[in-house]
Amino acid sequence: MSEPASVPAPGSATSLTRSFDALTPEVMRERGSLKWTYYPGDIIGAWVAEMDLGTAPAVAAVIQRCAQEGTIGYLPPETAQAACQEVARYHREAFGWDVPAEEVSLLPDVLSALNAVIAFHTREGSPVIVPTPAYMPFLSIPGHHGRDCLQVPALERRNHDGSPRWELDLDGIEAAMRQGAGLLVLCNPWNPVGRVLSAEELSAVAFLSSRYGVPVFADEVHAPLVLDPSLTHIPYGSLPDTDPALTYTATAVSKGWNIPALKCAQLIASGQARARWEADPRSAGLSHSASLLGAQAVLAALRDGQDWLAQVRRYIRTNAELVRQGLDTADGLEVTLPEGTYLAWLDCRGLGTDNPARFFRRRAGVAMNEGVTFGDAWDGFCRLNLATGRAIEAETVRRIVTAARQRPVSA
Ligand SMILES: Cc1ncc(COP(=O)(O)O)c(C=O)c1O
Structure with a gap:
């Protein structure tokens, strides 16, 4: 019996996008990655360079x-x-x-x-x-x-x-x-x-x-x-x-x-x-x-695994655009979107907080990497991981923008 037309074929672009779109923080914590379990509570994991998007079906199949x-x-x-x-x-x-x-x-x-x-x-x-x-x-x-x-x-x-x-x-x-x-x-x-x-x-x-x-x-x-x-x-x-x-x-x-x-x-x-x-x-x-x-x-x-990766790259590009549009509305933040990698580099020097990653972790519930860990000159920056589901990305942006707008002086 053929699949109803509304059910996308497994592994197809539509089915992948839908499965990425459906990711939630709860699902990610349940899976138990370092990125999502290190900080307790309602914290969005956007730090370690791991993707929330699984791996290619061909890779999963060979592991199985x-x-x-x-x-x-x-x-x-x-x-x-x-x-x-x-x-x-x-x-x-x-x-x-x-x-x-x-x-x-x-x-x-x-x-x-x-x-x-x-x-x-x-x-x-x-x-x-x-x-x-x-x-x-x-x-x-x-x-x-x-x-x-x-x-x-x-x-x-x-x-x-x-x-x-x-x-x-x-x-x-x-x-x-x-x-x-x-x-x-x-x-x-x-x-x-x-x-x-x-x-x-x-x-x-x-x-x-x-x-x-x-x-x-x-x-x-x-x-x-x-x-x-x-x-x-x-x-x-x-x-x-x-x-x-x-x-x-x-x-x-x-x-x-x-x-x-x-x-x-x-x-x-x-x-x-x-x-x-x-x-x-x-x-x-x-x-x-x-x-x-x-x-x-x-x-x-x-x-x-090349088709899967091409779809993942496209998906991450759309996340990046979402981040650009959202963060453009917040004063004190400037984002460098990646030409390559799934990592964005956030210039938070305009925020006036001495440790922006800690500020966003505490005030926004978003865990990013601290700029200072990337070298001495970079304490005003954070690294944001873009390889997540769309709903999580949207919530990440919302939280960052809300916290940036409140702009308390010390974090
Ligand atoms: C630039 C770069 N090199 C190396 C690694 C780690 O690679 P491996 O786990 O193969 O040592 C990472 C992981 O994020 C990375 O970003």
């Missing part, structure tokens, strides 16, 4: 199949190799980067790649350059290896329409390289400001890297999440002017397909960087810690 069959053991080399081949194919077809599969290796997560690059593949004791605002662990990890972190705050510019645009401070990066830095961490798309870096910016970084001999750790985990249809992600390592000996790229399906628990990121490196990585058992051995479930999820996401 592995669970049912009991295929939850160690990662066979054939599956690992297939995942590396799939990652290479994806980079070739989606971003025009012709990476041989042999230059892709697996490891549990992007941060284990950063830890290994700093610990085993940079000059001992050398500081690490981190453009800010930065994903918080970039600021703390150098210290775990006895390294200084040289923070280089972004430059505030404006787009043609007057909206804020954050750019790398290339002079600041050069000055830090001249001081003897041993690594630059380059996040593209850039969490939390949502920039998709241009070929010109990336080439300028490559020029500086070669000139001063400073390796670059390119974190491209948000690459599948370019929201602006007029932009494409350009892998740093794909540029003709990047030096392979000075380039480590880390990526994963964990952000795009929302599965960080499955632990199977990828390190892409070629030439001398690949040779050094493989020659040191402490970095090469990380491939043994990637998970079988994660590798299966990589295959499912990249082969069969």
Whole structure:
């Protein structure tokens, strides 16, 4: 018997949109994610970079199949190799980067790649350059290896329409390289400001890297999440002017397909960087810690999860527009919507409160990330996660705007 016309086919755009629209804070708390359970009470979870939108049906199906069959053991080399081949194919077809599969290796997560690059593949004791605002662990990890972190705050510019645009401070990066830095961490798309870096910016970084001999750790985990249809992600390592000996790229399906628990990121490196990585058992051995479930999820996401992700990107773009329209009505707030990622960057300096994230958590019941955790210069900012259901987004905006309008001086 055929379905009645009013019931959308499972997995169709309409059915997905409806299921996202139906999300409520109660449902999210019941599911038990970190984002929704950390703060007790009626708090909207809009902080951790997790999506409320589940994962692609193809990814869910492979997890279910592995669970049912009991295929939850160690990662066979054939599956690992297939995942590396799939990652290479994806980079070739989606971003025009012709990476041989042999230059892709697996490891549990992007941060284990950063830890290994700093610990085993940079000059001992050398500081690490981190453009800010930065994903918080970039600021703390150098210290775990006895390294200084040289923070280089972004430059505030404006787009043609007057909206804020954050750019790398290339002079600041050069000055830090001249001081003897041993690594630059380059996040593209850039969490939390949502920039998709241009070929010109990336080439300028490559020029500086070669000139001063400073390796670059390119974190491209948000690459599948370019929201602006007029932009494409350009892998740093794909540029003709990047030096392979000075380039480590880390990526994963964990952000795009929302599965960080499955632990199977990828390190892409070629030439001398690949040779050094493989020659040191402490970095090469990380491939043994990637998970079988994660590798299966990589295959499912990249082969069969693209339509789902396209719908999710569209859905998040509409949420972003809702946030822009709502927050435009509140004095003291200015939002940077992401070109890529599902994270918005809220400039709350006009509010006159010393810790805006705490203010909004207490006065609005919305938990965002505190700007100061993204670097020293950013205490007047908050990061807002846009990857939620429409009704939750609308309520988030309503709460933020109401609290901002009340504008108590201290929070
Ligand atoms: C820029 C960036 N890199 C890395 C990660 C974490 O990735 P993983 O869980 O693979 O270490 C995140 C998570 O939010 C992120 O935003």
